[in-house]
Amino acid sequence: MLDQNVKPLNLKDPSLLETRAYVNGCWVENDTTFAVTNPANGEVVAHVADLDVADTRAAIDAAYDAKAGWAEWTGKERAAVLRKWFDLMVENVDDLATILTAEMGKPWPEARGEILYGASFIEWFAEEAKRVYGDVIPGHQRDKRIVVLKQPVGVVGSITPWNFPNAMIARKVAPALAVGCTFVARPAELTPLSALAMAVLAERAGIPAGAFNVIPSTDAAGVGQELCANEKVAKITFTGSTRVGKILMRQCSDTIKKMSLELGGNAPFIVFDDADLDAAVEGAMIAKFRNNGQTCVCANRIYVQAGVYDAFAAKLKERVQALNVGDGFAEGVTTGPMINEAAVKKVEAHIADALEKGAEVIEGGARSDLGGTFFQPTVLTGVTPDMVVSREETFGPLAPLIRFEDEDDVVRLANDSEFGLAGYFYSRDIGRIWRVGERLETGMVGVNTGLISTEVAPFGGIKQSGLGREGSKYGCDDFLEIKYMCLGGIG
Numbered sequence: 297m298l299d300q301n302v303k304p305l306n307l308k309d310p311s312l313l314e315t316r317a318y319v320n321g322c323w324v325e326n327d328t329t330f331a332v333t334n335p336a337n338g339e340v341v342a343h344v345a346d347l348d349v350a351d352t353r354a355a356i357d358a359a360y361d362a363k364a365g366w367a368e369w370t371g372k373e374r375a376a377v378l379r380k381w382f383d384l385m386v387e388n389v390d391d392l393a394t395i396l397t398a399e400m401g402k403p404w405p406e407a408r409g410e411i412l413y414g415a416s417f418i419e420w421f422a423e424e425a426k427r428v429y430g431d432v433i434p435g436h437q438r439d440k441r442i443v444v445l446k447q448p449v450g451v452v453g454s455i456t457p458w459n460f461p462n463a464m465i466a467r468k469v470a471p472a473l474a475v476g477c478t479f480v481a482r483p484a485e486l487t488p489l490s491a492l493a494m495a496v497l498a499e500r501a502g503i504p505a506g507a508f509n510v511i512p513s514t515d516a517a518g519v520g521q522e523l524c525a526n527e528k529v530a531k532i533t534f535t536g537s538t539r540v541g542k543i544l545m546r547q548c549s550d551t552i553k554k555m556s557l558e559l560g561g562n563a564p565f566i567v568f569d570d571a572d573l574d575a576a577v578e579g580a581m582i583a584k585f586r587n588n589g590q591t592c593v594c595a596n597r598i599y600v601q602a603g604v605y606d607a608f609a610a611k612l613k614e615r616v617q618a619l620n621v622g623d624g625f626a627e628g629v630t631t632g633p634m635i636n637e638a639a640v641k642k643v644e645a646h647i648a649d650a651l652e653k654g655a656e657v658i659e660g661g662a663r664s665d666l667g668g669t670f671f672q673p674t675v676l677t678g679v680t681p682d683m684v685v686s687r688e689e690t691f692g693p694l695a696p697l698i699r700f701e702d703e704d705d706v707v708r709l710a711n712d713s714e715f716g717l718a719g720y721f722y723s724r725d726i727g728r729i730w731r732v733g734e735r736l737e738t739g740m741v742g743v744n745t746g747l748i749s750t751e752v753a754p755f756g757g758i759k760q761s762g763l764g765r766e767g768s769k770y771g772c773d774d775f776l777e778i779k780y781m782c783l784g785g786i787g
């Protein structure tokens with residue numbers, strides 16, 4: 297459904313730019329709409345239906361009414377439509393990337409990469425759909441037989457952030473649908489278009505009405521409260537800040553809802569003096585500046601052992617200088633705008649606090665001359681653990697370098713955080729690799745790599761970075777209930 301009041305995007309298939317909600321297999325308009333704007337230039341990309349709590353209830357009812365029928369499909373039948381959905385995502389990858397860059401700002405090649413990353417979860421769980429096995433347990437008495445069934449939990453409510461508007465939904469909806477759950481997705485207000493384009497392709501793939509619903513809304517708190525409180529919703533899956541994760545946990549306690557939480561991070565990135573320094577610099581560039589530093593697994597603290605600190609800082613400065621800040625649609629741009637003014641102000645506050653406490657800027661340090669929410673990729677040296685940048689997630693293009701002396705010291709520093717999502721380190725000493733890998737208090741560890749996100753591995757954190765795992769052979773577990781049947785009287 298095209299919006300007549302804005303400049304159309306350059307799409308091969310304009311029908312992918314959907315602005316209506318998708319509920320119970322129907323495209324739903326609303327009297328009230330909200331504008332989605334391009335963070336690179338403030339231009340309106342589209343006006344999207346703005347759903348409310350009553351609409352949320354209707355979407356939950358649709359998912360609830362659809363769940364029995366969807367669960368009756370065999371795993372193989374569900375696999376077939378998920379595979380078709382994957383194929384359609386790949387066939388339309390360029391248009392989906394254009395829509396994503398327009399609403400979120402990331403450079404088009406990076407947006408294209410996100411679409412393929414999101415699609416990889418749909419491909420993976422299309423395969424897993426056929427392998428939701430139970431167990432047969434040897435009876436504890438001669439006349440007893442025991443079988444274990446794995447059954448879909450039912451209706452799943454999903455709340456996702458703006459930074460990966462396709463992949464964060466795909467990483468949740470794919471396992472949910474694969475095992476026979478139905479799904480109500482509320483995307484971030486800033487980036488609903490990617491989710492709606494996914495729904496267009498889900499419908500084309502043959503995913504039945506009510507199985508997958510997308511409810512764009514400006515009322516995050518109200519929709520969230522309804523998803524958490526409604527007894528027809530069996531589970532909430534959330535990706536976003538720890539602050540909001542705690543709100544949702546409290547709201548889910550009244551109905552003891554199952555929850556999967558992918559929350560905030562404060563990833564340590566450690567460079568030991570035995571590291572391959574060039575590899576460590578490349579790893580730091582990915583771990584820090586991917587998505588303009590707006591990912592939960594971004595390196596937030598970069599610890600460099602004293603013997604290689606100056607060399608590493610010089611090399612990193614040189615690589616950061618080569619980053620090209622600009623509009624995500626422009627050729628050769630590596631770094632788009634930040635999502636909004638609040639995000640820029642947080643980076644500026646972290647820099648100001650660090651400078652006040654003695655740190656130095658060796659690269660960047662201020663807003664870009666491009667204006668708006670463009671910010672210079674920045675490197676700080678002389679950072680210490682007492683600075684705010686060491687304790688709070690920056691969620692922006694700021695690389696703080698912290699000097700350390702020995703292994704025990706840096707592991708203690710790295711673990712001194714309420715977060716535990718990802719951690720990274722570079723070393724070529726196999727003993728150190730095992731010691732540090734085992735001692736880091738995180739859900740995921742990158743060793744001699746700065747990029748750990750893949751559909752084949754279990755993504756998730758410990759401490760206040762969340763609950764549960766997404767992706768991998770473990771990814772279905774959070775959407776399944778285990779039931780056992782004890783069959784007696786068999787003699």
Ligand SMILES: NC(=O)C1=CN([C@@H]2O[C@H](COP(=O)(O)OP(=O)(O)OC[C@H]3O[C@@H](n4cnc5c(N)ncnc54)[C@H](OP(=O)(O)O)[C@@H]3O)[C@@H](O)[C@H]2O)C=CC1
Nearest residue numbers: 456457458484485516517520536537540558559560561592
């Ligand atoms: N662990 C992970 O994989 C990820 C973690 N994050 C973390 O999220 C933060 C940045 O992302 P950001 O989007 O700002 O995070 P937020 O937690 O602010 O928002 C995440 C989602 O929750 C919604 N939301 C906000 N308030 C409520 C509420 N009271 N009830 C229900 N839903 C609500 C938002 O809606 P709206 O945006 O419309 O207000 C958005 O859709 C960082 O801390 C980052 O680390 C982000 C991405 C991935």
Ligand SMILES: O=C(O)[C@H](O)CS(=O)(=O)O
Nearest residue numbers: 459460590591592593749
């Ligand atoms: O939203 C996020 O930060 C994602 O989890 C990042 S990733 O999956 O692309 O690493």
